Every structure is written in structure tokens, then in C-alpha cells.
Amino acid sequence: MNTDSKLKIINAKLVNEGNVFDGEILIVNDRIYKIGSQIEVEGECEIYDANGNYVLPGLIDDQVHFREPGLTHKATIATESKAALAGGITSFIEMPNTLPQTTTIEEWETKNKRAADTSFANYAFMFGGTNDNLEEILALDTKRVPALKLFLGSSTGNMLVDNPDVLRKIFSNTDLVIAVHCEDEGTIRANMQKAVEIYGEDIPMSQHPIIRSEEACYLSSSQAVALAKETGARLHVFHLSTAKELSLFRNDIPLKEKKITAEVCIHHLWFSAEDYDTKGAYIKWNPAVKTKEDRAALWDGLNSDLLDVLATDHAPHTKEEKENKYKKAPSGGPLVQHALPALLSAYHQGKVTLEKMVEKACHNPAILFDVKDRGFLKEGYFADLVVVDINKEHTIEASDVLYKCGWSPFEGTTFKGSVERTLLNGKWVFKEGVVASESAAKALTFDR
Numbered sequence: 001m002n003t004d005s006k007l008k009i010i011n012a013k014l015v016n017e018g019n020v021f022d023g024e025i026l027i028v029n030d031r032i033y034k035i036g037s038q039i040e041v042e043g044e045c046e047i048y049d050a051n052g053n054y055v056l057p058g059l060i061d062d063q064v065h066f067r068e069p070g071l072t073h074k075a076t077i078a079t080e081s082k083a084a085l086a087g088g089i090t091s092f093i094e095m096p097n098t099l100p101q102t103t104t105i106e107e108w109e110t111k112n113k114r115a116a117d118t119s120f121a122n123y124a125f126m127f128g129g130t131n132d133n134l135e136e137i138l139a140l141d142t143k144r145v146p147a148l149k150l151f152l153g154s155s156t157g158n159m160l161v162d163n164p165d166v167l168r169k170i171f172s173n174t175d176l177v178i179a180v181h182c183e184d185e186g187t188i189r190a191n192m193q194k195a196v197e198i199y200g201e202d203i204p205m206s207q208h209p210i211i212r213s214e215e216a217c218y219l220s221s222s223q224a225v226a227l228a229k230e231t232g233a234r235l236h237v238f239h240l241s242t243a244k245e246l247s248l249f250r251n252d253i254p255l256k257e258k259k260i261t262a263e264v265c266i267h268h269l270w271f272s273a274e275d276y277d278t279k280g281a282y283i284k285w286n287p288a289v290k291t292k293e294d295r296a297a298l299w300d301g302l303n304s305d306l307l308d309v310l311a312t313d314h315a316p317h318t319k320e321e322k323e324n325k326y327k328k329a330p331s332g333g334p335l336v337q338h339a340l341p342a343l344l345s346a347y348h349q350g351k352v353t354l355e356k357m358v359e360k361a362c363h364n365p366a367i368l369f370d371v372k373d374r375g376f377l378k379e380g381y382f383a384d385l386v387v388v389d390i391n392k393e394h395t396i397e398a399s400d401v402l403y404k405c406g407w408s409p410f411e412g413t414t415f416k417g418s419v420e421r422t423l424l425n426g427k428w429v430f431k432e433g434v435v436a437s438e439s440a441a442k443a444l445t446f447d448r
Ligand code: DOR
Pocket: 065, 097, 155, 156, 157, 181, 284, 285, 286, 287, 315, 316, 330, 331, 332, 333
């Protein structure tokens, strides 16, 4: 007896590799079996009529902080991976600034085991570099670790790597992608001191992009790029926030040939310095959200391929933590549930095409990290898909939020474009506003 489970999606507009086309997808078990205009199926088969809606590959978010272990009052792998599925993000790569930090192979293995037990979305974990764990870095299994993460500027979790000799050794000796947070510590400290002299304890949130300044970003990212060029390292610069840094990257070669790449995050594309007065610490991120001109340049950089990947840097903190004064209010905010609706709204505003969005949020993370068989609508690939109704409007309210922290920086915002359904490894894991209670998640694997 044939026990294969079959699902045919009909009446869909498929977005893949620069094209949008009307078609059908046949899924057998956890993989895409066929893509075509009219697919014949024998035997029992579930039919899902997409009613003319768009179907995209599930998004692969290359930068999230799910806070487990140790910071589970803010978030857990279970809560945030469910929110990710509701937002059409089917795979995530998580960061090492948990407690304990993911800076030993033992901790990294423990995190993977925890995710195998509790994650609702496909998962992988970056390994954190420190001033003194080079031996562990060199012993990593590069087929299982997506990349190395280095904080070249301090942020949540005290993971600053500031020893130039160590940096040079790491850059010279690993084949892994080195993903970096770039903000120059000395510049930030000097700016902070000035702000304290002027404002004392009552530093306005609007000072954040002045303290964590354009110069702090540029100095640090230009040094990282210079070191990568000198050593031949494979560098990926996270969350670009300024126009000035775009000059460090190129768009005259395909992604596969690039040794130096860059990411942009949804908050730097959506918010600007004008929003600090109304949103305060709820839009406080590191690097800071900067000027409207920076934001416009980041959209241009995305569309012109200077920027390679679109991600969230989902980094929840509790409301209580955010209600502190400037110096104590932590940086970061939750985004995985609403990044795609925000992007669809940006599409309606003419800022990005659906094809470009899919390239940057689905295809490119898969290419950049060698993710095996995901990130594309392709026969033989895993069936991770998202169905979106690009015209459905909805206003974000705290009550809709699935994040453990219970708030969103988008509260009160009306998006045009919503996630209707998410399919993960061939199973519907989000439909009619509800995330399935059973997990269909798998560990990401890497084709290296
Ligand atoms: O704003 C941020 N929050 N930037 C980071 O680099 C870390 C993150 C966090 O973990 O809170």
C-alpha cells in the first residue's frame, strides 16, 4: 500500500528566482515533487485552492535571538518559533548571546538538542567567538554550524571581541562565514560620555543614533572589511544601518562569488530617527535606527544588490525592561511575526518587488549559508512555503502578538498584506490564524 501523503496547491501565483507565474505545486511527504501549470495526480491527494494568492518559499531568517537558555523570561525557542511560522518564516538561524553563551561546543550541542525537542520552525545555531575560544572555533564541524558570530561592538550579552590579535587569528583560520556586529566601542563610549555630560540620567531616546553613531558603524565595519580582504576570510556584515557603509560592498558579481556580504534588517528599513519621539525605547536597537536618508539608501542598497540578505534581528525584551531610562533600557525588539506583512506593505508602497523580497529573504540566506534544499520553490526541495494575501489589511494589536514578551514595535500600524498559511516540511503549520500544536520542524543541514 502506498502511504505517501500528497498535497496539491492549485490557483497559486508562484514567486521564485525572479519570476511570478500561475501554477500548481504537488507536494509528496515533506518535499516539492512537481511544479507545473496542470499537474495530474493519482490516488488520494489533499487539494488546497490558493484562490489566486501568492505562494513564496518560506523565509529563512539569518539573525534571531530566541533567548534560550537563560533568558526565558523574554522568550523561548518554542514561543518565538511559533511566532515565526505565523509570519511565514520557516527557518531561523539563532545567535549565541544567550546564558550561558553559545561559545563552547558543549553549549552549542545542548542548544541543538533543546531545539530538536521544542522548536516549531527549522533551526540552526551560530557559534559565538570570544577573546579566548579560538581552539573551540577551530574544532567546529563546519558541516553542522551555519556560521561564526562575532560582536565587534558590545550589545546585549557582553560578547565583545576586542583583541586585535585574536580577531586576526580567527579571520585567518576559519572557513566558516564570519557574521559580525559592527559598531566601534571607543566611539560609542566617547559619545555616551558627552550625552551624560549634557543630559545626566535623562538622556532622550532620540540621542541613540547620535551615541551609536554613523561613524561608530562605519569605523567598525570598514575595519572588518579591511581585515577580511587582507586575510581572505568569508565575512558577512549584519544589520547595516547607514548609507555610508554601503560603499564597502559590491554588486558587480553574483552572491556565490562574493567573499564579503551584507544584511539589512526590517527595522532599519521601516523606522527612522523621527520615530524615537513616539516609540521611544521600543525602537531602540543596536545598531540604532538612523535618519530617513539612511533608510532610503538602505532600500536602494537592497534593490541594487549591495545588500544581500533581508533579516529581522528579532531580539525580544520585556516591556518592564524597555520602560527603563535610556542607559538601562535594553536594545532589541521582536519582529519575526510581522516582518513579511511589513515587506508586503513596502511592496505596495513601491519600495521593493515581490521577486526581490523573495531573493533577499528566501534564496540568498540559503545560498550564503549553503542551506541544503531550502529557500526556493524547486522540485526535490523541502516543502517550506508561505501563502500570502497581498491585499488583506490588518492593524497590529498587542492581543494578536505571539511573542512571549507580548508587544510589537508595530502596534497600531496597519499592514496591507498578510500571511494566510505556512507549510513546513510538507505540513500545514499555520492556518486560520492558528499555529499547529504539533511540530514539523527539522534541523537545517548545510551542503558543504
Ligand atoms: O538591538 C540588538 N539587540 N542588537 C543586538 O546586536 C543584540 C540584540 C539583543 O540580543 O538584544
